[in-house]
Amino acid sequence: MTLRQLLRKVFLIDFLEGFAITGPYTFKKVYTEQYPKVPAKVPPRFHGAPRLNVDPETGKTLCIACDLCAQACPIGLIEVQRERNAETKRWELKGYTYNAARCMFCNLCAEACPTNALELSQTFEYAVYDMKELYWDKAALEKGPTVVRFTK
């Protein structure tokens, strides 16, 4: 052991060096986010709760029942119930279910949607007590989940 190493050891230099880093943090701004008290902001691209968009003017759904989202999903959790209209020969949406409990938020479904009807929104606070409540139908998807805010 050299003299320098001995002096370092006796005067606890390595510990003092450590304190030189940690000490000043006492006076610095706190980095931690106070999440439930202060709502968290997520960026616009965030993949959260799914939403079926409606036409803002007519209030009608944008979904054309093309079934592309259901085919794009790796898990196959989307179910589009549809029927072909005998007169217009177009698909008509009869029902839409989305099992949000199994979704992994990969955004493939929304990317496949040709009309931007399906979108993963910025809402992420939709924990429920019963898994059945995460089977969302068309009405629930259009309305979006109810966010219950944290209160003391």
Add this chain to the structure above:
Amino acid sequence: MGPQHPATHGVLRLKLVLDGEKVLDCEAVIGYLHRGIEKVVESQDYQQIPPHMDRIDYTAAVSNVLGYVEAVEKLMGVTVPPRAQYLRTLMTELNRLASHLIWLGTHALDIGAMTVFLYAFREREEILKVFEACFGARLTTHAFRIGGLAEDIPPGVLDKVREFTDYFPKRVAEYEQLLTGNRIWMNRTIGVGCISAEDAISFGLTGPSLRGSGVRWDMRRAKPYAAYADMDFEIPIGKNGDTFDRYLVRMEEMRQSNRIIRQALDRLPDGPVRAKVPKVIKPPAGEIYHAIEAPKGVLGYYIVSDGSSKPHRLRVRPPSYFNLAAIKKMIVGSLVADVVAVIGTLDIVLGEIDR
């Protein structure tokens, strides 16, 4: 020890034969996290597989997806536009930082340095915010698509990344000041878990675990992928192959990653971020092996295609699996307390080992 143990970084079980405090024998029992990903993806379309690849090594999701999409692109002969290549490089290096920061934090925590854990996770948080803004998710990002990126990154993010690269080297210096000269840290790591270069090679160790033993082998240099051929960086190596050397190698790697990110930012070309690929991806029949340097080592993908829209077989060569194989060599003869240090230094992720 395990499978439920805070220091095994997941669900790893170690059968240890002890004589007092001394380890006489060790056997790793794995498989607790087996999800059958390799089998699951055989029933999925090629473009549906990346979200599953995210979940192999969940601390480095971006790297995993990069390896997979590049393998498929190689099989199909798709050329990815340069902007996408650069963005991929940038994001993968950010992911390497995030993964190394988790390693640093948990490894230090195992050995008894609590502060570093908090600091490392603070920096990691900034990286995850970048991922969230670009890809919409923090951990399982689903970052890349076959042919490039899903969409260009939003404005403002690059400035954030630049700001991050400005202060990050200072933060690494802080970690080093807290650990490198610290006598507890040195006593707990120097000479612990030694492995010689020959052994490391014969066990198939890759990544920092191999470089810590003094073997200069890095896929980014050996077989450049993405935009690494244009990047200027060094490959740090250790001397003794002990825990302390591997620690130094990873710290230096973080600085080098920071350099690569800086270069990618400075040279980022304009242009499209996605090549033209068909809606339904059907690579020609054949097989391909493509390997990249994930944060933990060489991550390889072997794909057998039968010409349909689903792979016939997809095999992943996970770095952690091979790195874990060396654990017996590294800990027999040392003390129980060192087992924790060795598990930490191998930087294993059980999701990757069991798949």
